[in-house]
Amino acid sequence: MAEAHQAVAFQFTITPEGIDLQLSHQALRQVYLSGLRSWKKRVTRLKNNVITGVYPASPSSWLFVVIAILATMYTRSDPSMGLILLIVPKTNKTLIKVFDSLSVQCRTVVSAVLFSTLLWLLLIFTMRLCLKQLLSYHGWMYEQHGKVSNTTKIWAVSTVILSDTPNLLTTQPVMVNKGEVCTFTYLESARLLMSDSEYERMTTLAKEFESSLGNRLQWYLKLKAMWASNYVSDWWEEYVYLRGRGPLMVNSNYYGMDFLYVTPTPIQAARAGNTLHACLLYRRKLNREEIKPVILNVPLCAAQCERIFNTTRIPGEETDSLIHWQDSEYVAVFHRGRYFRLWLYHAGRMLSPREIEHQIQHILDDPSPPVTVEAKLAALTAGDRVPWAQARKEFFSSGVNKRSLDCIEKAAFFVALDDDEQGMMGDDPAGNLDRYAKSLLHGKCYDRWFDKSFTVVLYKNGKNGLNAEHSWADAPIMAHVWEYVMTTDCFQLGYTEEGHCKGDVASSLPPPTRLTWDIPAECQERIERSLAVAQTLADDVDFHVLPIQDFGKGAIKKCKISPDAFIQIALQLAYYRNRGSFTLTYEASMTRLFREGRTETVRSCTSESCTFVRALEGGESKEVCRHLFRTAAEKHQHLYRMAMTGEGIDRHLFCLYIVSKYLGEESPFLKEVLSETWRLSTSQTPLQQVELFDFVNHPDYTTCGGGFGPVADDGYGVSYIIIGENMINLHISCKHSCPQTDSHKFGADIKKALMDLLELMSPEKPDPSKAEQNHSKNSKKDL
Template sequence: MAEAHQAVAFQFTITPEGIDLQLSHQALRQVYLSGLRSWKKRVTRLKNNVITGVYPASPSSWLFVVIAILATMYTRSDPSMGLIAKIQEHLPVRSMPANNTLQEPADSILTCPPPLDSLSIQCRTMVSAVLFSTLLWFSLIFTMRLCLKQLLSYHGWMFEQHGKVSNTTKIWAVSASRKAEILRGNEEFGAMVRIFSGRQPLLYSYQGSLPNLPVPAVKDTVKRYLESVRPLMNDPEYERMTELAKEFEGSLGNRLQWYLKLKALWASNYVSDWWEEYVYLRGRGPIMINSNYYGMDFLYVTPTPIQAARAGNTLHACLLYRRKLNREEIKPSRVPGLNIPLCAAQCERIFNTTRIPGEETDSLIHWQDSEYVVVFHQGRFFRLWLYHAARLLSPREIEQQIQRILDDPSPPAPGEAKLAALTAGDRIPWAKARKEFFSSGVNKRSLDCIEKAAFFVALDDEDQGMMGDDPEGNLDRYAKSLLHGKCYDRWFDKSFTVVVYKNGKNGLNAEHSWADAPIMAHLWEYVMTTDVFQLGYNEEGHCKGDGLPSLPHPSRLSWDLPAACEDCVQRSLSVAQALADDLDFHVIPIQDFGKGAIKKCKISPDAFIQIALQLAYYRNRGTFSLTYEASMTRLFREGRTETVRSCTSETCAFVRAMEAGESKEACRRLFRTASEKHQQLYRLAMTGEGIDRHLFCLYIVSKYLGEESPFLKEVLSETWRLSTSQTPLQQVELFDFVNHPDYTTCGGGFGPVADDGYGVSYIIIGENMINFHISCKHSCPHTVSITAFIPNLSLSLYLLELMSPEKLDVSKTEQNHSKNSKKEL
């Protein structure tokens, strides 16, 4: 009980002799140090707000402007062109007697000094010069920020063709002689962008300079929509949809558009808040599998087999990232290959964030700070403090605390073991249970502890990874475990859950509403590389350094769950278990084939994979499907994602030509056309000219106005049977694929969007590897991922052989593919 006594700052008892007060100096010291750390964070946050608020200038530049103005005044010149004198006229002046001497009473020693509102001539001149300098400084900041915003609003460079660069892009570019490098993505900034960008920007420095997401014209969106559905409809269906679109465009569309333009003028982003609310938070089905996604550990390497040690390094690395995040020391994200900044608004809610269930809609709650995490192990919840004496615990100390949890023999409280299943089932039962059973008492305190934690940690008692006699099957089970686990050993409402397995493998499960996958991928890349290449382990596999035996033990969370609550838990678990059992998942790592080989075709690797997916889907189903590919809109303030409709008429023409056995030259020409069309759609989506977010917002406005639109209703009811997303490797500099080729990330994945569809996530790693994560449902007879998507990998290699100017040995290519693919066709 020594730890419990240390947690009490003071005790007092009433005795016949009076009050006996007993102070705990250790506890008071911890209170003092905790408060000191909190104030340091506040000061740091205030300092960063000031630096970000005046960016691209710096606070020190204010002093430079003041000194420059005063220096010019000293030379008897007026840089303000009379403005300083105008300011001086409005400042109070000290009144002077007729004989030019100040009248002071005899008892002047006892009187107060002259009031502040009476200034001498010299003081008035100095104050007016400082005021003018400050106004000039703010004007310069505003001008620089406005210029930077205009420069960042220019996206013409993205659409330039090789060898044909407009004069505008030449000016924007570093120099006309290097325009080709810019178009290939080898240049950082345009010269003008560099001039108006400050030095050493913080994470959020560019936020005020990012442009707002533009609202496309209704006629342009409708035109692109009709073009996207043409290959998916027969002639009568297309004519009917065209009539609905024309009717909408000529009547209701313009009225709804007016409201969107008004919102775009008032809000930072006309899409993101509605997207977060109506697509994510208002969903009443389970978020497990349907919304949450996962990220994997290194594919071939497990740095240590000791579970507590791996957890120690992982948790410490997460908190190091949070420290950099709080101090805004993380470099602003950029467009891959360029130095164009991306919006960082989503980073604010990585830590200390929880999704709260509601009967009509959920809500996201974010706390400024949290000094602990909640750890789940064998049906029990523990609170683990990660700070001691105002410092972050070392990895060895965290390992020590985790080991104490692993060694704790206490059993779960009644109903505690499967409590987290409430977060895995339908949202309305969870909202009602939260209101009925967790609104007061010990249950409320324990639930508050979970929701206010920095993040959630699950210590699994199973081994996972690509291992054993069935590495491929084990890899599939590893993915399923990260995505849903046992349906009660992840807190799916937390912003993310770190999972550490018994054999030292780890991974994460992330909630989707607060941010998109690249945000979590950025954190996870940092955590993985920091764990191995910076923190490391000793020869025995433990974290480096020494422990601290005097640390207070992690504390168990207490619960008092009635039988009715246990029934709710069981019902939610049944719903979640049925969903998990229906999930079919396959992870397919492909070696000796990647970006390097695709480059020989001189097309985008993303376009290459998307076209290959269309060919595979067509060979499996004999038809084409509406295809969703996620594209980011973070070139704009508070931007999230847009949809690229990858199934185009050009792609369909290529697929049909392949299936019809047309000549290689004809297929190569159609392939080139299809890839260029895909790239054009991707660029339009990135630059705010996409289709689906605009139509989605128009639909929301129509609902607010009580208007019915047959066109919008039909558009929003379409099914995405092929949902795809690329996980970009953002911090390539953290990985050393040359000296450490085995330390390769496997990426992550998600569940299928449609009951009769596929979810496909892929990550291109280096020059010679692509990892696919493919999901579908057992209950659908049309989606058998083994027979539908594994051939896609062979087809990709065949496309390379067909389209590359360099002829490949087809038989050797297929032999390599069969050896490196995880399943036989």
């Protein structure tokens, strides 16, 4: 009953003298400190709201304008051209009469301040309007490296003058593309994958769509683009993610890995202490709006950052929902089938890494066994969504189950303490690295809460990683968090010589609280069925992680080719060698140049890349292949720029399809486009905070990136990250059930393709024998 006594803030009894009130000073102190922390956060947010509210000006600029206006008035000049005198009430006919009790001089000063404020607000509005127009310019993306036009130079200078980029700055809404451009671009990308008869049929469908339904649907999208902050993102989140009824595990969730070669400490609790504390530091910076915006000449929209913490996906029978709480002072922890609530704040302060280590060790040492089926409860989040929604409504809507479920769903994030050891280790480092990836992707199918915004996984040997839910944000957002957590863990927080976290432990810390459950037999059957579905899906995943150290961005840049284009064309070459044909290829591109932007598709399989692959495999000369390769790379870069600047076609066609469904209209063209299979799905994980990593002095502290499951049953999923100048890490997934796919074979094909392209495009070294002959000839001429 100790926990019950700690939960009571005060007690009172009725006595003959009246009410005897016995206050618990410790409990009231906790209430006071918690409220103090909340008010500090409110004050910080208020300050940030004032600063961002007057952006691109600053609060101090108001004082400057006021002083400037007053100074000009005392020099007997009137910058307002008589407007200030209209405000000063000299007669009953003046505009404002509220200052009658003030002296003439005082009234003049007040009027000047009012005029200055109005002038300041007008300047802010004008600057904002100009800045919006400047941020809508994307011509800089289409210019060649080293060749900057005068227009872009003027744009860059004007943008710098008008903006001192604030934290979490958002940008313009995405502009709606023309329907004719979409159909033309689609047909161009689909031509090489269709027979003549199929292409002719799709061309006919596209023309019919343009001339009839397309214009009507386009009108609705234009209307939405004028009204909404982004005409794509809300529908994309709802229909692509939240309305999906299949398992999140493997199909939607993705993972992020630890350092590849280094494990900072072998003590599981210590690694948890630093990792969780670093997560809290990031959240504090986020709440205070101190996270530096990612800049790509212009700031990228950071709206997705709002839901990193305290967010959960709630299952529904028709559609799920995302619930975000303003704050949460604890995390939910899973270990050996038990669930715990771990408070991360005490006495109004954040727990130190050493204190979190102490609390985690308390959980690891807890000998209590799980109740019946409690260990496999999270399998409900790994299976199909409808059974989970029904079970949640039937068995978790009241009583102890609701309280425990609320504790998990309202937690800052989820923590899984695994008994396994993972990483690139032992006699089979490559095989263990593959198993490490699979463990992060799906685990045992019941030891991750797949509905939480993210789950931090900590292994017995000190290795860590994360599993993230996809609907609330895209991978670069979570990658930004994880980069900060990893580097803060190792380079700022650090460990003692024994491998423990630094610092001391307060003696008054309350222990973690065990969550309790009352799971009836019928619910147990639902859990087992969800686990069977999830286990079948997990067992079918064939995964391979391939670190390539032979070359990286440095070698590619010497070829004067975009690294992303280089890798994407290598993937086309590898797939052709692997399957003997080309396929529709998906590459994710961000659209965060726009407000609330998420992603767009780059159709990487182009006629130019296919022509190059056929020429290379057909034995064409190096000169021909080099020319075709550069042409393919330029086309890929053009498509990528179009996707980033709102000129992609797939999200636009998706929105047209949604509008058609709302109107009850059928479009054969849109139906076929949206039902196509992406057998090769690719994504690059960008390294965003390069300044946090020191690959020169600490080359072993190399992040491995992350990956995702296969999108198509007979296809591949490929995630890659370019590390520094000399390394590329690939994460390749497919399914065992498809006899045509093999992740290890495809990985070998990709590596060979990269090497072959590097050999093709590398500058040729001079032949020593020819150099000697030329030297002899020149010597004879001199004689």
